[in-house]
Amino acid sequence: MIKFEHVTKIYKNKKFENTVFRDLNFTLRRGQSIGICGANGAGKSTLTRLISGVEKPTFGKITRNMSTSWPIGYTSAFQSSLTGADNCRFIARVYGKKEDELLAYVEDFAQLGPFFRQPIKTYSAGMVARLAFGVSLAIHFDCYLVDEVTGAGDERFRHRCHEALIERRENGTLVMISHDFNTLREYCDSGAVMYQKQLHLFDTIDEAITFHQEKQSQS
Structure with missing residues (x-):
């Protein structure tokens, strides 16, 4: 509540x-x-x-x-000089999650390939959005916040985001x-x-x- x-x-x-x-x-x-x-x-x-x-x-x-989550897909909190993987490690430590498990989830979900271990400043806007969605959904909250953004990337990736949000809605609160x-x-x-x-x-x-x-x- x-x-x-x-x-x-x-x-x-x-x-x-x-x-x-x-x-x-x-x-x-x-x-x-x-x-x-x-x-x-x-x-x-x-x-x-x-x-x-x-x-x-x-x-x-x-x-x-x-x-309560941060807004799902929020991209402004990343440190651009660090790799996507290093940003994930930092977030895992903040939320007390196992680094290996969080990295594995985000790497699979975001589908960035070798760019996952490259500095975020080398990413396109779409790649940053994919990383942000992966990190947002890797941590389970009681209440999820979604501010405008609901998908990024190709049709297959948007479908994965849709399925993940439906699962979060069925098991928690969605705003x-x-x-x-x-x-x-x-x-x-x-x-x-x-x-x-x-x-x-x-x-x-x-x-x-x-x-x-x-x-x-x-x-």
Whole structure:
């Protein structure tokens, strides 16, 4: 369970203050798969950072008793001068996983061939994305966060990503942000919409998509 109680998030400096959302109250439960819609800048990514614990609320309380992933496919955390394998070794140590097992999984999943042991700065964007997906899925969490990205590479690799996400959804909690409604329908049962600094919750993803489309057409 991850519970938000009267959570407000404000970014501010000497000349600017932005209240992203205020007084959020909701609970994410084990086994839930929820898709989050919202216009650009509505606060969706900020919400995922609070869910994961990367950021803290300005006001309010977040109770978390589930382990939570970083956004699946996130590529910005790699050290580009290190090899893909060395980056995996570092992540294994951070999460207390066996290095050999994690490396074997990522090498098989990402299918980078000899590049797996070359510096990441020599990779194409697609290769980095494949490595990121492999590392993201190599560690098992109670709650998985997916922010926009759901696949990279050829059809075979995208199919492997799809199967892996379905397996994670069936055995844990999935929180997905995407502007692609078909993707949300594919992976999510319930839905939510970030609108006017509030999170509006719906029992089905289709209800959430309809609400989002209606509000967008009015703006």
